Amino acid sequence: MNIGMIGAGAVMALAAIGSSIGAGIAGQAAIGAWKRNYLANKPASFLLMIFAGAPLTQTIYGFILMGAMMNSSKDPALLLAMGLAGGAGMAMSAIAQGKASAASCDAFGETGKGFANYITIVGLCETVALFVMAFSFGAL
Numbered sequence: 001m002n003i004g005m006i007g008a009g010a011v012m013a014l015a016a017i018g019s020s021i022g023a024g025i026a027g028q029a030a031i032g033a034w035k036r037n038y039l040a041n042k043p044a045s046f047l048l049m050i051f052a053g054a055p056l057t058q059t060i061y062g063f064i065l066m067g068a069m070m071n072s073s074k075d076p077a078l079l080l081a082m083g084l085a086g087g088a089g090m091a092m093s094a095i096a097q098g099k100a101s102a103a104s105c106d107a108f109g110e111t112g113k114g115f116a117n118y119i120t121i122v123g124l125c126e127t128v129a130l131f132v133m134a135f136s137f138g139a140l
Helices: 003-039 048-070 076-111 115-139
Strands: none
Touching: 003 048, 003 076, 048 076, 048 115, 076 115
């Protein structure tokens, strides 16, 4: 059995778990903001969908890294460790991004202002997952 393949599966699974948690957090906030708008007879912005979906990209990064790991001839122990650590890093990035997106949904839904500022913070959280993926490629 090649334990490196466990790492390849783990990076994808952990990234997807983080994405689903982050999207759930952000999605709940988007729904709450829409509800407040509907109750106040104000238009509900579709832009909140961007915040709600932002954490999903970490699943893509996990998938990309998984593919690279599956084709790697590196030490299986390294691949296992990389998969667990990289997947955890991507998961935490997605969860943090979901929380930042939730706050963004609340603020933007209430004011209709500041979208560029909010998406910048959401993007900073995204950057962590990109760094994890890029630096992991360096180890492969």
